[in-house]
Amino acid sequence: MSKFWGASVIEIKDMISYKFEVFIWGILNPIMLGVYYYLWHSIYTFSGQTSIRGFTFGELISYYALTLIVSVITWTNVDQLLAGKVRDGTLVNNLLRPLHVFTYHLYKKIGGTAFTFVGQALPLVVISILFINLRITSLPNLLLFIISVVLAMLLTFAFSFLVGLSSFWLIKYAGVRMIRSGTVWFLGGNIVPLAFFPEAWQKISNFLPFQYMSYSPIQIFLGRYDLYGSLWVIAAQLIWLVILFVLVFSGWKVALKQFSAVGQ
């Protein structure tokens, strides 16, 4: 517990020393929301439809507001951090500590999220409630949503770390990072809801981890699943979490041998 406390406090202190960076994102996210609002407002107006693929305009804007809120919580650059440490060899410092590198970064991520939640997510929540009429559908839905978002955060984190392990072989990682974050962004439903994708793809998507990183929790919030459907989402998230954790910890051992096989 004290290790968790130590590492997360360090991250919060780090963020406080760069409060401007956090503040910038706090401004950018509401602007993004405004862009979505006007874009879809004109699409709905000109198409003359009241509902597109089962989304009314109000629902769709709520959906986008939620993707922004959820992405504040799930956002991670752990793969980039790891790649940097592999490249300049400072990973050695982490290896000399009695705390697994994955766990260390996870603790820091949680500390950092506590900070960005207050600095970025809460303002978005307030703006969404005031200006775009974001409302909870039911209290159980809200509770299930919160659980599901926490799991989504862990999923995104584990997936990013797993992809980041490739940096032990690639050394230069920027390209893979673009693909990693793009995949999570697109297949997680951050650009358009997965309901807008072809039917066949939606079926495939059920067997991939990405929709559980953003899309499914939001669907729970919007009340699009019954209780059984929501619990199934959480079960699927847990299954993926176990799979990714096994891959991360076994992949780590292989990657570490690679690290020490090259002169640093």
Add this chain to the structure above:
Amino acid sequence: MAIIEVKNLKKSFKSYKRGAGLLEAFKILLARKFEIKRALRGVSFKVEEGEIMGMIGPNGAGKSTAIKAMCGVMLQDSGNVKCLGFDPWKQREEYVRNIGVVFGPKPLLFWDLPAIDTFFYMKELYDIPSEEFGKRLSYFTKLLDIADVSRNPVRNLSLGERMKCNLVAALLHNPKLVFLDEPTVGVDLIAKDRIREFIEKVNREEKTTFIITTHDMGDIEKLCKRIIIINHGKIIYDGLLSKIRGKYIKEKHLYVKLENPAKSFKFKGCNITSVSDYELKIEVNLKEQTVENVMEFLLKKFKIADITISNPEIEEIIKEIYRK
């Protein structure tokens, strides 16, 4: 009892080769040439508890590779490493609780935060009891005189200040075994003295074992009784520093002041390095000649005012050993 036992340690690295120029850079797209660099070719030694052992050797000799294997951050190709009863690679997370490491100027501290934040992080990480932590921190802070600098962000510190803070961070959890890879590189003379005194004091008071690699013979002479010299991945000397003179000194230097003008002469085993008005500098090769014979010869030949006999500097001896 030996707290480090290294047996027949071997490690090779693959390193990719390419020439200069754009064409050469394209060539590696077709065929990557690599060569195997044998960093350690069978190294064995033991370290006893409470020792300060110096490891020296030219760049690329294999010192750092040996340290990495002992710290558990590198898997050896073959051979055995046992430190404090642990297998460093296999039991790393447990093992590293008991050691402290400083890898030269590589930052150990959180870059954007004051060092004091790192110290408090160490407290949480190693579960150091508050009372002990406070005592050690104020003691170390005073010894190294870093009360002031430990409150500035690390990125604003000078190399020497950062090094001192590194040392404190590595020793707060009272490790039994400490590895220091070039602890005085880039550090000014006064700070160097402080760091050396600090190491000596911690070693004496807490029986902490230190393994130090360095290129500064001052560190070695001040701190280490025993040294290991590594070159080309092999140990070429393992023993007391004081004995290295006896083993490797093949000559003595004579500095002679005369009452009458000096002139050059020939004598078996003597090499006259300089002749000025009333002075002579002579190197005596101990294989061919004894110092006594030379003295006797000189006394007969010149009117001598003063004579000084000296050994070559330890640095000269080490240089000689590296060249082999």
